[in-house]
Amino acid sequence: MINILGITVIIVYFSVLIGIGIYGARVSLKTREDYFLAGRGLGSIAVFMALFASNITAFTIIGHAGFAYEVGYGAYGYVIGWSIFITPFTFYLVGYRSWLLGRRYGYATQPQVFGGIFNSKLVALLFLVLLLYYTLPYLVVSIIGGSLAFTTISDGVVPYWLSSFIIIGISLIYTIPAGLRGTVWTDIFQGTLFLVVAVLLLAAVARALGGFTEITERIIETNPAMLQRELSEKIAPINWFSFSFINSIAVIVFPQMFTRILAARQSSNLKRVSLYYPLAMAGIFAVSTLLGVWGSIAVPGLTGKDADNIVPLLIHQFLSPAWMILGLVVILAVVKSSIDSQLLSFAHLVTDDLLPRLKRVSSGQAVFFGRILLVVFAAAAYYIALVRPAAILSIAAFAFSGFSVMLPVMIGALYWPRANKHGACAALILPAIMLHLWYLGVLPEWTTFGFMPVFPAFILAILTLVIVSYLTAPPPAEQREKTFGIFDKVFKYEEKSAEERIQPKSS
Amino acid sequence: MKFKVRLALVAVIVLVMFILHNSFWLWGLDDRVPLLFGFMPFAFSFYAGYTILAVIAMRAIITLAWPEPPADLLQPAGSEESAEK
Numbered sequence: 001m002i003n004i005l006g007i008t009v010i011i012v013y014f015s016v017l018i019g020i021g022i023y024g025a026r027v028s029l030k031t032r033e034d035y036f037l038a039g040r041g042l043g044s045i046a047v048f049m050a051l052f053a054s055n056i057t058a059f060t061i062i063g064h065a066g067f068a069y070e071v072g073y074g075a076y077g078y079v080i081g082w083s084i085f086i087t088p089f090t091f092y093l094v095g096y097r098s099w100l101l102g103r104r105y106g107y108a109t110q111p112q113v114f115g116g117i118f119n120s121k122l123v124a125l126l127f128l129v130l131l132l133y134y135t136l137p138y139l140v141v142s143i144i145g146g147s148l149a150f151t152t153i154s155d156g157v158v159p160y161w162l163s164s165f166i167i168i169g170i171s172l173i174y175t176i177p178a179g180l181r182g183t184v185w186t187d188i189f190q191g192t193l194f195l196v197v198a199v200l201l202l203a204a205v206a207r208a209l210g211g212f213t214e215i216t217e218r219i220i221e222t223n224p225a226m227l228q229r230e231l232s233e234k235i236a237p238i239n240w241f242s243f244s245f246i247n248s249i250a251v252i253v254f255p256q257m258f259t260r261i262l263a264a265r266q267s268s269n270l271k272r273v274s275l276y277y278p279l280a281m282a283g284i285f286a287v288s289t290l291l292g293v294w295g296s297i298a299v300p301g302l303t304g305k306d307a308d309n310i311v312p313l314l315i316h317q318f319l320s321p322a323w324m325i326l327g328l329v330v331i332l333a334v335v336k337s338s339i340d341s342q343l344l345s346f347a348h349l350v351t352d353d354l355l356p357r358l359k360r361v362s363s364g365q366a367v368f369f370g371r372i373l374l375v376v377f378a379a380a381a382y383y384i385a386l387v388r389p390a391a392i393l394s395i396a397a398f399a400f401s402g403f404s405v406m407l408p409v410m411i412g413a414l415y416w417p418r419a420n421k422h423g424a425c426a427a428l429i430l431p432a433i434m435l436h437l438w439y440l441g442v443l444p445e446w447t448t449f450g451f452m453p454v455f456p457a458f459i460l461a462i463l464t465l466v467i468v469s470y471l472t473a474p475p476p477a478e479q480r481e482k483t484f485g486i487f488d489k490v491f492k493y494e495e496k497s498a499e500e501r502i503q504p505k506s507s
Numbered sequence: 508m509k510f511k512v513r514l515a516l517v518a519v520i521v522l523v524m525f526i527l528h529n530s531f532w533l534w535g536l537d538d539r540v541p542l543l544f545g546f547m548p549f550a551f552s553f554y555a556g557y558t559i560l561a562v563i564a565m566r567a568i569i570t571l572a573w574p575e576p577p578a579d580l581l582q583p584a585g586s587e588e589s590a591e592k
Contacts, residue, residue, distance in 0.1 A: 086525075216542060
């Protein structure tokens with residue numbers, strides 16, 4: 001497998017990434033805003049590829065295909081269906097208003113935006129702690145998943161510890177010198193590579209299995225249950241409904257996604273992104289769904305975790321060794337594009353929202369500390385990925401739900417002037433505690449009324465925000481004006497202009 | 508059109524999309540609707556159509572309730588770093 005072609009492809013791939021890192025460092029300014037937000041100058045393609053590539057993980061091509069292998073075509077709608085619409089909608093619902101405040105007041109992170117809206121250091125601190133708390137396990141699980149896939153697809157030639165080291169090490173090569181600009185440029189390169197190779201891979205597997213129609217007819221003949229959602233317990237309606245509240249609405253809460261929205265140059269960039277995003281996500285998950293379902297016929301009999309190996313197995317059994325090289329590069333691209341953005345977000349949050357609480361730091365110092373923290377967090381993540389402590393992995397199981405239940409506070413802050421800091425604090429803390437009690441088995445299952453815990457926790461967050469806000473004093477008028485005055489000027493601009501146009505005529 | 512009416516229309520679009528995604532009463536059609544292009548069963552082709560609908564829905568939301576900000580509003584309030592490069 002390790003032949004001249006393979007080595008050449010991998011050297012070219014790494015050289016492009018290193019080149020991007022070197023060039024990114026040369027054009028970047030040594031200011032906090034330039035390093036962490038690319039000077040708020042990202043265009044449509046850059047924001048789109050940054051959001052798309054950052055949100056694609058090893059699960060997309062490996063885990064999801066394994067899920068489709070087990071449950072059939074219904075896996076497509078279950079995992080990505082609601083996301084196709086609601087994720088880009090949250091770019092409007094939360095992203096645009098946050099972007100406006102970011103441009104106006106210089107906010108760069110969620111603690112700054114929502115701490116600023118509520119004029120509360122405690123709200124900012126809660127956002128900081130919860131985001132770090134859920135991001136770390138999510139980051140570690142991404143590394144573990146990517147490293148296992150890398151080891152599997154290399155047929156064990158690259159051991160697990162080396163896979164993790166390569167994945168983290170290469171991410172740092174361009175992230176440390178070039179910051180967000182470096183990760184975004186590599187996202188454009190890696191996201192494009194991923195999309196192209198995924199489509200080619202689907203076509204190659206289809207060809208090897210006799211063609212699209214031929215495989216589908218075989219599925220209908222031998223395993224028609226793959227077509228019927230009603231026959232799969234895993235995607236039963238109550239799970240299907242509950243799952244709408246997990247990954248799809250959590251995306252905008254991920255700090256790496258939120259920051260990329262704030263880094264957009266213009267509002268029109270975000271509009272275009274929200275139109276491209278459904279097509280890209282639906283496309284990439286369609287590929288992994290089809291590979292998984294086809295795999296159930298081509299390589300039958302896999303169960304449990306073994307089903308997650310279906311894509312490497314399809315490549316192994318039906319395609320030439322050259323595809324394995326492309327597979328390795330794609331796995332690297334997919335995993336690194338999410339890990340680099342998570343590492344940078346982690347360093348960004350600590351540099352921008354924790355360090356200033358401890359000491360005064362200049363813009364240049366912030367960049368320096370950010371780079372140091374990147375190395376420290378990468379080393380910590382590598383260690384945790386090797387040791388795999390049970391506590392971290394159990395938090396990862398509900399990290400997505402943890403992000404999701406923070407969304408009501410974000411929406412309340414941006415749309416409801418009566419929401420106050422007391423309501424926000426309670427609505428951040430209480431659902432987080434309940435999620436832990438449910439997922440760690442402290443509370444009995446019946447207390448979720450049959451839903452996944454995220455749904456009752458989400459409703460609890462809404463109720464807590466409303467009730468506690470009403471029971472306590474409303475925010476001061478000047479504080480509300482600082483946020484909602486901006487929104488009135490933007491969203492009611494046309495109305496006011498029309499009224500002003502009518503006024504002179506009537507007088 | 509008042510902005511509140513526009514927002515209400517956006518809410519209706521979101522509700523329709525949510526109901527369509529959770530349209531469990533259509534699951535009975537999974538093995539009855541003919542394959543699209545010879546390889547897409549209903550559980551799959553439904554979401555191909557849903558994707559197109561999602562783009563149309565987002566286009567409608569942009570037209571209805573996503574105005575461009577007035578230029579003066581984007582001037583940073585007191586941050587020297589926020590200035591455009």
